[in-house]
Amino acid sequence: MRHPTVAGSFYPANIESLLAMLREFVKPDPDPSIIACVSPHAGYIFSGRTAGKIHSLLPDVETYVLIGPNHTGYGSPVAVSMDTWKTPLGEVEVDTEFVDAMPKLVVDMDEIAHRYEHSLEVQLPFLQYIHKDFRIVPICMGMQDEETAKEIAYEIIKAKEATGREVVVIASSDMNHYLPDNVCRQQDQKVIEAILSMDVSEYYKTIYDMQASVCGYGPIAVAMNYANYYNGRAELVDYSTSGDVADKNNVVGYTAIAFRV
Secondary structure: OEOOOOEOOOEOOOHHHHHHHHHHHOOOOOOOOEEEEEEOOOOHHHHHHHHHHHHOOOOOOOEEEEEEEOOOOOOOOEEEOOOOEEEOOEEEOEOHHHHHHOOOOOOEEOOHHHOOOOOOHHHHHHHHHHOOOOEEEEEEEOOOOHHHHHHHHHHHHHHHHHHOOOEEEEEEOOOOEEEOHHHHHHHHHHHHHHHHHOOHHHHHHHHHHHOOOOOOHHHHHHHHHHHHHOOOEEEEEEEEEHHHOOOOOOEEEEEEEEEEO
């Protein structure tokens, strides 16, 4: 069992308080054309509104492939969890058949990488609030280079083809970190434009040239590669910064992006 690590800090541990927050942030309007997305993973008080806007649009599918960065440094460089995941809203099973169908070229089965990592956990209450019957494939990326992102997307595509699953890929990432609000917005705009271009190499060039502090740039690239395989297009759904609810001198940016076919 993968027990919650950030319940009570990033989001309420109390069920009623959590549901009240989710009711405020989520207005379900599912769009079956969405096959992947970018969703932020900060504390709900900061990024919950933006996360709620993209989660509101996600269609009901059998399996949500959650991909996030490894903030802790623990575990394998690219790690998929097989444990059942628990939040205050209940338990979510991993789609073990999907994981078994992945070629395992770069993805290891490893629980240590997930034990204290928050980037995937914070997505789960949104999914549990909206969707009733689903499984997840949680992948934690310590390595976020362009080739690794391409290989992970390939593994997801091969498993989808082998299992016939309906899948939505959720890339969990915040944008630039710890900048004045106006600077963060300007830098995030450049990164968002690179994502919307659907040119993965140009996106990586933008990240590296700017030395952008986008924590989940690799998961975003996985979603881009996955969407490109199915001739998807990207659309900005929402953008905000922590400065919208807190100090504007030192903010983190958050974006919600949908990949549609």
